[in-house]
Amino acid sequence: MGKRIVVDPVTRIEGHLKIEVEIEGGKVKEAWSSGTMAPGFEVLLISRDPRDASYVISRFCGVCYSVHQRCSARALDMAFGAQVPWGGNLIRNLVMGAQYIYDHLLHFYQLSVLDYIGIRAVLDYRGKDKELLALRDKIKAVVEASDSHSLLPAYKPDEYGVRDPEVVLTAVKHYLEALKANAKARNMGAMWGGRAPHYQNIVVGGVTSYPTVEECKKFKEMLDEQKRFVEEAYLKDVIYFGTGPLWKLAQDGFGGGHRNYLACGDFPLDPEWKNLVFPSGVVFDFDHKDPKVKAFDHKKITESVKYAWYREKPPVHPFEEGTGL
Amino acid sequence: MASAGDLAEKVYHETVKEGGYILVVERSIPKADDKFCLVGGRPFKEIVLEASKKAKCIIAVEACASFGGIPKATPSQGIGVGEVGKGKPIINLPLCPVHPEHLIGTILYILTKGKLPELDDHKRPIMFFGELVHDKCSRREHFDQWNFLKDWNDPGQREWCLFEKGCKGPMAYSDCPVRKWNHGTNWCIGCGAPLTGCSEPGFYGEMSPIYSASLPSEVFKG
Numbered sequence: 166m167g168k169r170i171v172v173d174p175v176t177r178i179e180g181h182l183k184i185e186v187e188i189e190g191g192k193v194k195e196a197w198s199s200g201t202m203a204p205g206f207e208v209l210l211i212s213r214d215p216r217d218a219s220y221v222i223s224r225f226c227g228v229c230y231s232v233h234q235r236c237s238a239r240a241l242d243m244a245f246g247a248q249v250p251w252g253g254n255l256i257r258n259l260v261m262g263a264q265y266i267y268d269h270l271l272h273f274y275q276l277s278v279l280d281y282i283g284i285r286a287v288l289d290y291r292g293k294d295k296e297l298l299a300l301r302d303k304i305k306a307v308v309e310a311s312d313s314h315s316l317l318p319a320y321k322p323d324e325y326g327v328r329d330p331e332v333v334l335t336a337v338k339h340y341l342e343a344l345k346a347n348a349k350a351r352n353m354g355a356m357w358g359g360r361a362p363h364y365q366n367i368v369v370g371g372v373t374s375y376p377t378v379e380e381c382k383k384f385k386e387m388l389d390e391q392k393r394f395v396e397e398a399y400l401k402d403v404i405y406f407g408t409g410p411l412w413k414l415a416q417d418g419f420g421g422g423h424r425n426y427l428a429c430g431d432f433p434l435d436p437e438w439k440n441l442v443f444p445s446g447v448v449f450d451f452d453h454k455d456p457k458v459k460a461f462d463h464k465k466i467t468e469s470v471k472y473a474w475y476r477e478k479p480p481v482h483p484f485e486e487g488t489g490l
Numbered sequence: 491m492a493s494a495g496d497l498a499e500k501v502y503h504e505t506v507k508e509g510g511y512i513l514v515v516e517r518s519i520p521k522a523d524d525k526f527c528l529v530g531g532r533p534f535k536e537i538v539l540e541a542s543k544k545a546k547c548i549i550a551v552e553a554c555a556s557f558g559g560i561p562k563a564t565p566s567q568g569i570g571v572g573e574v575g576k577g578k579p580i581i582n583l584p585l586c587p588v589h590p591e592h593l594i595g596t597i598l599y600i601l602t603k604g605k606l607p608e609l610d611d612h613k614r615p616i617m618f619f620g621e622l623v624h625d626k627c628s629r630r631e632h633f634d635q636w637n638f639l640k641d642w643n644d645p646g647q648r649e650w651c652l653f654e655k656g657c658k659g660p661m662a663y664s665d666c667p668v669r670k671w672n673h674g675t676n677w678c679i680g681c682g683a684p685l686t687g688c689s690e691p692g693f694y695g696e697m698s699p700i701y702s703a704s705l706p707s708e709v710f711k712g
Contacts, residue, residue: 216699
């Protein structure tokens with residue numbers, strides 16, 4: 166039996182998660198992840214008015230609420246045989262698009278980037294950029310006042326951690342700017358979703374909101390502002406971290422998981438869902454030179470509850486059997 | 491926060507030892523079985539009780555931590571912090587999710603005034619939950635004229651009262667119609683959606699079905 170490391174709780178997520186790894190000879194031999202909370206939303210919906218589902222299921226997660234809500238609403242559309250008007254499809258696309266923007270920023274800056282940087286390097290910044298100097302002093306002040314629990318304590322950076330003071334300080338600057346940017350992306354969703362998180366306008370058969378011309382113009386302006394931040398900060402940072410210190414890890418095969426990928430496809434450009442902005446597809450054993458994308462077939466997806474607290478059942482397609490707690 | 495696991499727990503234990511803090515709790519406490527929510531291998535309830543001992547006061551955020559919220563109606567039988575954390579002043583900030591200005595506003599109030607804001611019978615600050623939504627609703631005029639929205643597809647009805655679509659505005663207290671959400675962008679009624687009463691202790695179970703009126707609208711016509 167090797168050495169066992171337990172990380173519980175994992176803090177930068179919605180919900181509760183425990184990660185355990187067993188290490189032998191410097192290598193991870195076994196790993197386990199456990200969600201340590203079961204709210205039981207699926208069971209709650211049994212025998213209630215089915216139209217409640219999209220509202221309730223959204224509340225499963227305050228980060229990715231829109232995708233749960235959208236799936237739930239589409240399941241209701243199927244069950245009721247509802248034809249969503251084209252305008253309803255567009256509004257659903259736009260409010261979920263707003264979530265996609267802020268979700269990517271949140272994932273990279275607030276939930277991931279702190280793992281790639283040695284935050285203490287901030288204090289070693291000796292450059293001349295006024296904004297960065299002001300930020301350095303601000304961080305120094307909160308650390309000295311021991312009011313810095315969002316940044317410290319942190320794990321000591323390993324050999325792959327970024328320690329260049331200017332890069333680290335810029336990442337922290339973008340971390341703070343991303344907070345503002347994703348608040349604004351939420352405003353975009355709230356324009357028709359009523360509020361974000363948890364849009365109120367998604368119902369079986371479409372949406373409850375009517376867009377005005379002024380709102381559409383405002384939405385476009387806000388989208389352009391988001392695009393600027395994505396192009397000037399986000400994409401550059403993602404490429405920098407992905408091809409910088411982490412590149413060696415990527416070359417050794419880390420970060421790609423099992424190299425099998427699946428996309429169900431979304432953001433329809435026509436009522437029949439034939440033309441999608443994000444197409445569907447499945448890739449096994451990904452090779453970037455020749456990805457070999459196969460067609461996505463939902464019938465091949467089964468829900469397995471062997472390692473969960475749900476009532477045991479054989480792995481079947483979700484259409485075939487419900488989930489019991 | 492940057493830390494996780496032991497490192498995060500260390501911050502927690504140091505803070506709890508020091509005491510004198512405002513404890514902010516999110517999420518309902520499972521009454522049915524502790525196993526429904528474990529943090530760091532310990533029952534969530536145990537952690538809330540431990541942390542409340544040296545707290546100055548407790549702020550329960552969102553419908554879940556205030557009154558049980560949606561999980562109250564699930565097999566976990568979620569309950570609010572007030573039901574377990576006895577003996578400490580508690581402030582409930584319901585809604586689903588919490589309004590960020592309610593949370594910041596309450597903390598600032600306590601820090602600057604050195605006392606708790608005035609609370610109603612459900613321990614909600616009166617400054618945020620003192621008025622019936624129905625009385626400040628932007629569609630109130632249509633209610634008074636009995637213009638009840640029946641079809642979301644009819645542009646002629648787009649500003650009409652949502653009572654027949656299940657709106658719980660006449661029984662919900664909050665400043666949502668005035669404060670709105672996301673920097674004043676919009677709110678439930680503003681996007682044509684009925685209020686679900688997420689400010690009230692009966693949410694969600696007693697507010698279901700969401701999209702049906704609890705009374706025929708004719709009763710208002712008498």
